[in-house]
Amino acid sequence: MTTTTMMMMMMMMMMMMMMMMMMMMMMIDWFAVESLNGGHFHSHLRDIFAPQVVRYIDLMESSIAQSIHNGFEKETWKPQG
DSSP: OOHHHHHHHHHHHHHHHHHHHHHHHHHHHHHIIIIITTSHHHHHHHHHHHHHHHHHHHHHHHHHHHHHHHHHHHOOOOOOO
């Protein structure tokens, strides 16, 4: 397996993880609107977990960018023929 293929697979996995986290946040908001919006319990959960989710997404974004950058540094372009 080439470096580029491995890098693409890793990038796709990280993007899927980010999408799953965003979907979870959307589901939490949807359930909150339906039943617990504005309540003490909902506010407490949001205050505790929202910063952690934002931090996790930021870390995944920087990790993907770093992986792409490191992968491209390792690439060598040689003319064929």
